[in-house]
Amino acid sequence: MHYHYLNGENWDRIWIVGDLHGCRRELDALLLRHQFNPQQDLLLCTGDLIDRGEESEGCLALLDEPWFRCVRGNHEEMALSALQGHEVALWQMNGGDWFWQLRGAALINARHALQRCRELPLILHLQLEQRIIVVAHADYPSARYGWEKALNWQDVVWSRRRLQAIASGQRGAIEGADAFYFGHTPLQQPLEVDNLHYIDTGAVFGNHLTLMQLQ
Secondary structure, three states, rough: EEEEEHHHHHHEEEEEOOOOOOHHHHHHHEEEEEHOOOOEEEEEEOOOOOOOOOOOHHHHHHHHOEEEOOOOOOHHHHHHHOOOOOOHHHHHHHHHHHOOOHHHHHHHHHHHHHHHHHHHOEEEEEEEEOOOOEEEEEOOOOOOOOOOOOOHHHHHOOOOOHHHHHHOOOOOOOOOOOOOEEEEOOOOEEEOOOEEEEOOOOOOHEEEEEEEEOO
């Protein structure tokens, strides 16, 4: 499942948050401050629920919430690969050591939750009344968006080429949708270029989570 469709009519307000990286308490405080209503509102996330922060398990628990949707990030990819016995050291080096310290029921629960990350889409397509919003972890590696268009999925999860091009002065717009939201690269503050929004603001590195209202 690469693309997942969401119809904005099903919710009152819709929010999006950048990479969480285990920062569950910060997220809960933000939702409280904005009077998030779990009965009527929806929260989207740009991926990387886990690693580096103190509450990876708490962030994985969001997958059980009917008001939460998330794309798969590169940290979920690393975790799933490590659980299959591949590149375990790569995940540990990049913040996955929390998992290897778990024991008993906590370990079993975390393993089950991580396996659920296989079901996470790589692209969220949000249809609002007049707009199409696309959410992916790192990039939508094409000049034009298309529903269920074939892509290099490694680039969707890992690529920083577009952001590097923007940093060197190139424009970054992608046609075919009104707005794109990405995480992956921690920035000091949200970056908006043309119809692109980069909203990983490095909460786990002492900065803050970025939460934006889409509807």
